[in-house]
Amino acid sequence: MRERPIFVSTEDAWDQQRLFTLIIDRVEAISKHGDTSQFVKVKDLDKNKLFYRPERGTPERQKFESLEDLVFKILSASPVASEQLVADLAAKTKYPPDFIIGCLRLLVAVGNLVAVRIRSGVRLELSSIGKRKEQERSFAASFAHELTTQAERIGQLVAHGPTKGGYREELLRELLQRHIPQRFHAATGFIDGRDEQLDIIVYDQIDYAPVFRAGNLVVVPPESVRAIIEVKSQLTPGKLRDALKHIDGLNYAPGLHMPPAFLGIFAFDRKGTSAALTSTIAHFYRDDPDPEKLEHKTILMRAFDPIDAVCVLRKDMLTVEYFRVNASNGREILSPVVVELEHTSDREFQAALFFGRLSQHLRFPFDGPKLTRHSSDLLKGQITYKAANLINGTVPWGPYDPFAVEFAEEGGFDGIATFEKDLTTFNNWLRGGAWIVPPDLEDIRD
Numbered sequence: 243m244r245e246r247p248i249f250v251s252t253e254d255a256w257d258q259q260r261l262f263t264l265i266i267d268r269v270e271a272i273s274k275h276g277d278t279s280q281f282v283k284v285k286d287l288d289k290n291k292l293f294y295r296p297e298r299g300t301p302e303r304q305k306f307e308s309l310e311d312l313v314f315k316i317l318s319a320s321p322v323a324s325e326q327l328v329a330d331l332a333a334k335t336k337y338p339p340d341f342i343i344g345c346l347r348l349l350v351a352v353g354n355l356v357a358v359r360i361r362s363g364v365r366l367e368l369s370s371i372g373k374r375k376e377q378e379r380s381f382a383a384s385f386a387h388e389l390t391t392q393a394e395r396i397g398q399l400v401a402h403g404p405t406k407g408g409y410r411e412e413l414l415r416e417l418l419q420r421h422i423p424q425r426f427h428a429a430t431g432f433i434d435g436r437d438e439q440l441d442i443i444v445y446d447q448i449d450y451a452p453v454f455r456a457g458n459l460v461v462v463p464p465e466s467v468r469a470i471i472e473v474k475s476q477l478t479p480g481k482l483r484d485a486l487k488h489i490d491g492l493n494y495a496p497g498l499h500m501p502p503a504f505l506g507i508f509a510f511d512r513k514g515t516s517a518a519l520t521s522t523i524a525h526f527y528r529d530d531p532d533p534e535k536l537e538h539k540t541i542l543m544r545a546f547d548p549i550d551a552v553c554v555l556r557k558d559m560l561t562v563e564y565f566r567v568n569a570s571n572g573r574e575i576l577s578p579v580v581v582e583l584e585h586t587s588d589r590e591f592q593a594a595l596f597f598g599r600l601s602q603h604l605r606f607p608f609d610g611p612k613l614t615r616h617s618s619d620l621l622k623g624q625i626t627y628k629a630a631n632l633i634n635g636t637v638p639w640g641p642y643d644p645f646a647v648e649f650a651e652e653g654g655f656d657g658i659a660t661f662e663k664d665l666t667t668f669n670n671w672l673r674g675g676a677w678i679v680p681p682d683l684e685d686i687r688d
Contacts, residue, residue: 249294250347251287256324256364261351262292275351293344305337309345313355314368314376321367323360389413389510389555389593410510411441411473415458418444421597426468426604431460433467433495438488444469444504444604464495468603469504477509477554479522486526486549490540493547501677502668504603507552508596516558516582517629523552523560523580524631529639542578542640545665550603553596559583561599564665567636575642576662577634584628595625608677 247264249271254260262271262282273282296302309331316322316330324346331342346366349355354372358365368376411430418428427447432439434453443462445452450466470492472485485507493502512519527542542548548562561583564576585591633639640646641661650657671677 245295245298247294248348248352249292250344250351251291252293252343252347253288253291254347256347256350256357256366257359259347259350259357261348262287293347295348305335305341306345306348309335309337309342310349310354311379313346313349314372314379317355317366317368317372318376321358321365323362324357324364324366327366389417410475412458414471414473414508415442418442418597418600422601423604423606425606429455429458429460429462431458431462433464433492434461435464436492436495438492440470440489440492441473442469442471443467444471444600446606465497465500467492467495467503469506469600470495471504471506471508471600474507474509475511477507477512477519478514479518482507482519482522482552483526486523487540489549491547493550499679501603501608501671502546504551504600505549506596506600507549509552509554512554512557516554516560519552519554519558520560520580520582520629520631523549523562524633527562527578527580527633529634529637529643545661546668548578551596551599553592555593556590557592559592559595562633565630565632567632569638569642570636571638571644573638573642575638576665577632577636577639580631580633581627582629583625585625591625602672608671 249262249264250259251262258275260273260275262273264271264284269284271282271284273280296306312331312334313327316327322330327346328339328342331337332339335342346355349372350357350366353369354375355366356369356372358367415428415430422428422444425446425448426444428442428444429452430439430441431443431454433443443460445460445462445466446468447466450463452460452462454461470489472489474481474485489505489507493505496503526540527548529541540547545564550561552558552560559582561581562578563581565579566574567577569575569577583595585595638644641650641657646657667678
């Protein structure tokens with residue numbers, strides 16, 4: 243649903259800031275301040291003094307939200323004079339002062355900030371609504387603090403590596419259990435019919451009983467699995483490669499007619515650089531027909547094959563996405579890219595975003611709406627790309643490889659169209675749409 247445009251006039255006094263809402267073809271608006279509302283004609287206002295809230299999905303809206311997050315964080319410590327706040331924000335963000343002033347006035351008008359007259363001008367502070375929102379955002383970022391504090395405590399008390407590793411697995415499992423929907427349970431154990439022991443399995447405990455359960459050790463039916471997470475105390479490129487190999491393909495455990503399970507790797511620390519981890523993921527998924535190399539890597543076959551998230555607490559958040567690139571054969575293709583994400587605020591977002599991506603897979607029923615917010619929804623601001631590694635460069639890969647195209651045509655199907663439709667279906671489902679079984683899997687439906 244499209245937002246109704248709102249705006250403010252910078253001619254208003256800060257403590258009398260009105261909020262205008264357009265109602266009739268940008269000709270009339272309702273102005274509101276406190277309990278007082280009235281109709282006004284937009285033409286009667288000085289258009290050079292109006293500041294509109296940027297539209298959703300635009301770069302300006304991303305700037306507005308990142309600025310809002312920064313303002314909330316600053317004012318949660320103490321109120322600040324408006325002129326000083328504008329100067330501080332301009333120095334930190336490099337945004338134009340007029341844009342910053344417009345954003346601050348909007349936050350006053352919608353009730354997130356309060357403007358208080360003082361002898362030297364105006365002081366800005368969080369309103370009761372703003373304080374509640376800041377508490378929510380701080381809560382979303384608190385996952386990292388809770389895990390770090392507990393992990394450091396056991397690290398100071400226990401020197402035995404395996405004991406520390408097991409304790410940290412339990413820390414993460416307990417934190418997950420407190421925040422995932424009650425339908426699901428987080429445990430350690432096995433998927434029935436598979437030999438791999440998994441650090442954390444999130445499974446549907448309502449519709450599926452474990453085949454075996456002793457405490458938090460379980461053997462669960464494949465169709466019950468919604469997430470698989472490997473946990474590492476210290477992540478190195480070698481450990482990352484082993485973890486990727488260990489859980490590769492398990493996202494299909496629930497069955498090809500069901501949405502894939504979440505695959506994640508969560509580490510409490512790392513040795514080396516984030517670039518080394520990014521390179522390891524890229525090499526693991528790089529298209530390589532040499533069968534001798536497959537012992538230590540895999541080949542992407544479907545759109546949702548890659549790892550969903552690799553998180554290093556307080557340091558890194560890595561994932562695999564698809565970018566449109568111009569291939570070496572002159573054709574535009576979708577190509578997998580390992581991306582390192584960052585957030586425009588100073589908050590420790592990595593753990594919250596990891597849990598948020600996990601939560602996208604924990605929906606029931608699969609064709610139902612996405613009803614609940616997850617932790618990363620509370621983090622205002624812009625998530626951007628800090629670094630990107632194009633896995634296959636500009637070489638046509640997977641379904642776009644000339645041999646794959648020829649093979650698909652001989653079989654009477656369009657491999658490229660199937661791949662791109664699978665990706666669209668998967669992304670729409672993550673955003674809250676219904677899960678639609680890909681046409682090529684209809685015959686597998688139970």
